[in-house]
Amino acid sequence: MAARECTRCAELAATRTSVVFGAGNADAELMFVGEAPGANEDLQGLPFVGAAGKLLEQLLGEIGLSRAEVFIANVLKCRPPGNRDPQPVEIENCRPYLVRQIELIQPRVICTLGNFATKLLRGDPAGITRVHGQPEVRTIGEHTTRLYPLFHPAAALYTPSTLETLRADFVRLPGLLALAGPARPDAVPDPVAEPAPEPLHDSAPATQLGLF
Ligand code: URA
Numbered sequence: 001m002a003a004r005e006c007t008r009c010a011e012l013a014a015t016r017t018s019v020v021f022g023a024g025n026a027d028a029e030l031m032f033v034g035e036a037p038g039a040n041e042d043l044q045g046l047p048f049v050g051a052a053g054k055l056l057e058q059l060l061g062e063i064g065l066s067r068a069e070v071f072i073a074n075v076l077k078c079r080p081p082g083n084r085d086p087q088p089v090e091i092e093n094c095r096p097y098l099v100r101q102i103e104l105i106q107p108r109v110i111c112t113l114g115n116f117a118t119k120l121l122r123g124d125p126a127g128i129t130r131v132h133g134q135p136e137v138r139t140i141g142e143h144t145t146r147l148y149p150l151f152h153p154a155a156a157l158y159t160p161s162t163l164e165t166l167r168a169d170f171v172r173l174p175g176l177l178a179l180a181g182p183a184r185p186d187a188v189p190d191p192v193a194e195p196a197p198e199p200l201h202d203s204a205p206a207t208q209l210g211l212f
Contacts, residue, residue, distance in 0.1 A: 003019050003021050003077055003097050004019050004021075006019060006077070006078075006097075008093035008094070009078065009089070009090045009093050009094070011081065012076070012078035012079070012080065012081075012090065013078065015079070015081045016042055016078040016079055017042045017043055017045075017079075018037075018042055018043070018044075018045035019045075019077050019078055020037040020041050020042065020045055020046065020047050020074065020077055020078070020079070021073070021077055021097070021101075022047060022071060022072060022073030022074070022077075022101060023046050023047055023071070023072055024067065024068065024069075024070050024071035024072050025068060025069055025070060025071055026071065026104070026105055027105070028069060028070045028071040028105055028107055029107055029108040029109065029177055030065070030069070030070045030071075030107055030108065030109050030110075030111070030173070030177060031070065031071045031072070031073065031101075031102070031105055031107035031109070031110045031111070032048075032056065032070060032071070032072045032073070032110075032111045032113055033073055033074065033075060033098065033110060033111070033112050033113060033117040033121065034047060034048060034052075034072070034073070034074045034075070034113045034114065034117060034152065035074060035075055035076070035086065035113070035114055035116045035117065035152065036074050036075060036076035036078070036079060036080055036083075036086050036116075037074060037076070037077070037078065037079040038050060038079060038083055039079065039083070041079065042078075042079040047072045047073060047074055048072050048153075051154075051157055052152070052153040052154040052157060053153075055153040055156060055157060055163075056072075056113075056153045059153070059166065059167060059170045060170075062167070062170065062171075063170055063171065063173055063174055064174070065173075071101075071105050071107065073098060073101055074117075075091055075094065075095075075098065075116045075117050075120055076090055076091065076094050077094055077097055078094075085116075086116055091116070091120060095120065098120075099140055099141040100141070102140050102141060102143050102145070103140075103141045103142050103143050106143050106145075107145055108145065108146065108176075108177060108179075108181050109135075109145065109146045109147075109148055109173065109176050109177055110140075110145050110146070110147050110148065111148045111149070111150050111173070112147060112148070112149045112150065113150055113151070113152045113153065114128055114150075114151065114152030114154075114155065115127055115128050115152075118131060118132075118147075118149040121138065121140060121147055122136070122138065122147060122149070123138075128149055128150075128151055128152070131149045132149050132150055132151055132165065132166075132169055133148075133149070133150070133165075133168070133169040133172070134148075134149065135147065135148045135176055137182040137185065139184055139185065144181075144182050144183065144184040144185070145181075145182065146176055146179070146182055148169075148172075148173070148176060150166055150169050150170070151165060151166045151169070153166065
């Protein structure tokens with residue numbers, strides 16, 4: 001699956017500067033999924049490098065986390081021209097890359113930022129205003145995780161009430177991260193085995209990944 005040379009979306013492939021695959025700690029317990037790269041992200045090849053990214057970093061800092069500890073990706077890996085909305089066919093074309101990222105990183109919690117990521121990963125059309133701040137267990141590809149929908153930080157930049165809601169939802173993240181990793185809903189429990197303690201990923205300096 002070579003995302004860097006991907007031409008599944010002819011228009012995006014023709015207009016992009018870079019494929020913004022994602023960045024951060026490849027062993028992260030916490031992953032964020034945004035919408036799509038914007039102009040700055042397309043130029044730098046990294047996600048969330050603009051004002052929304054700064055706000056995301058600030059909110060992470062407020063709960064004692066740094067950007068280097070988490071992994072950040074998007075629904076689309078290429079910038080839609082003029083920052084238009086991702087099209088359904090583009091979301092479908094790009095979905096295997098995101099699913100594979102989730103399977104490789106195996107995050108304990110995935111924050112979906114805004115409507116596009118939330119609808120895609122929940123597999124449901126309910127909008128972010130209705131479902132933000134409500135964690136739920138979902139299996140994505142081969143990985144079972146907790147999804148935690150949040151307002152997109154770009155939406156919070158100019159709307160103080162949205163920022164307050166986003167901040168209040170953020171405050172609950174450490175508690176979610178402290179929960180044991182969720183079991184697959186279809187897993188058959190072994191009645192004899194002692195439940196093994198959930199191994200925590202080590203918190204050694206984060207492996208920084210650009211594209212992989
Ligand atoms: N908004 C997004 O959804 N993703 C980015 O990478 C930047 C801004």
